[in-house]
Amino acid sequence: IEYTVIGDSVNVASRIEKLTKNSPNSIFIGEPTYHEIKNDFQCEELPPVKIRGKKGDFTIYKVLGTKNGSNKAQ
Numbered sequence: 574i575e576y577t578v579i580g581d582s583v584n585v586a587s588r589i590e591k592l593t594k595n596s597p598n599s600i601f602i603g604e605p606t607y608h609e610i611k612n613d614f615q616c617e618e619l620p621p622v623k624i625r626g627k628k629g630d631f632t633i634y635k636v637l638g639t640k641n642g643s644n645k646a647q
Contacts, residue, residue: 588624598628600636607634614639 584602593599607616615637621630 584626585624585631586625588626592622592633596635602634602636604632607632610636612640 586643589601589603593601597630601619602610602616610616616634617637619633621634
């Protein structure tokens, strides 16, 4: 059995993942995910980026760690 995932969200996630190429061991998320986790995780807003195949700029966030300071990434 083989499974695959398709759709706009998957394409955007793939493009965001490619942005981590120059930031190894980093977690980047889009705005919808940020709004879901912002109360529990510290995030840094990155400069707006263009995503291939999409109109306009996208706001991307880098996850830094939990709000209580444990597991803080560099």
